[in-house]
Amino acid sequence: SFGTEEQKQKFLVPLAKGEQLGAFCLSEPQAGSDATNQKTRAVEDGDSFILNGTKSWVTNGGEADVYLTMAVTGEKDGRKEITAFLVEGGTEGLTVSSVEHKMGQRASQTCEMSLTDIKVPKANVLGERGGGMKVAFSSLDNGRIGIAALSVGIAQAALDEAKNYAKDRTAFGQPIAEFQAIQHKLADMATEVEAARLLTLRAASMKDAGNKQTGTYASMAKLFASETANRVCAEAVQIHGGNGFSRHYNVEKYYRDARITTIYEGTSEIQRIVISRGILKL
Structure with missing residues (x-):
């Protein structure tokens, strides 16, 4: 444009x-x-x-x-x-x-x-x-939707690894997936990942439609998906126990990869400012 x-x-x-x-x-x-x-x-x-x-x-x-x-x-x-x-x-x-x-x-x-x-x-x-900042901020709207999608991908990968590990790892004579504590972690992780995915798709569809509120929703998607990726990856490491701290398992990499998502293309703090201005019409 x-x-x-x-x-x-x-x-x-x-x-x-x-x-x-x-x-x-x-x-x-x-x-x-x-x-x-x-x-x-x-x-x-x-x-x-x-x-x-x-x-x-x-x-x-x-x-x-x-x-x-x-x-x-x-x-x-x-x-x-x-x-x-x-x-x-x-x-x-x-x-x-x-x-x-x-x-x-x-x-x-x-x-x-x-x-x-x-x-x-x-x-x-x-x-x-x-008009440079207009160009920059327009690029950031696109970029924030992209980072949201990236965050969903990282979170989904971590969830998949944690789910598979929980089925394979045994403790006290049974797979750790049989323990309610692990089940609840996985339930929360899956719910947050799906919510982040749908919010990201909503922002992307608004961008395609030229909706004037795209900037606000792009920030919502980026904020929620990036924070979700960090929470889900942390829980995936926790489910892996000591093995999650080892580079022999992928969750260690996902944990490191997720950390930057709340920082680049605008920090979580900046996203909250953008969102609040958008909903308050400041």
Whole structure:
């Protein structure tokens, strides 16, 4: 909804086909939940902009073909004017300054990216000048539904592992699945996973329909599904007992992978702010 037809053909089509990888560059060392506190600058230079700054927690950093990057292009009414840029991978001056050694979700590379005198043509401005946060927040709505779906997947995997383990593991002469304490854990886990799945599907259907309340429901889905993933994975480890603390069992990995879901794409605390504003119409 923001790109020109030329931008869509050049960037969106290969991304949609899976031929290229994209990256989202919003966070900075001092700008996490306070996303507008940007220090990366873009200075006009003829038919281009020159970008300088640092971006943190960039998924696919160093691997992406295009980086959706937010930078300050000036001030308007006492506020920073933030603009979105499509920075092509391999652009001179775009480098990986450090690779994060993460607790979980280690299959994707997460980096800090340095932007040093990067030249970006004006044709690669996404949306209008000063409309960067509108682009960013629109992306976050989509991303939050995606993280909700990811969280449901992790939680379902942990539930399946816990259920199977409870049937196989014996204690006091019977499978631990025969004990009511374990049964109640599994019942609560299954109920929460199903509720998270349905809320995620509701948010996704609202997005498809162009519903104006999508942002609120995307935050609801992201909040509930991510918190559910953390609770379910913790219970899955508990059901495994000491074995759950061992890397020989998958629940240990799911527990680590789930932890970030309440943090990225907006923390649980931020989601509650978005939801409350949405229902109170603030």
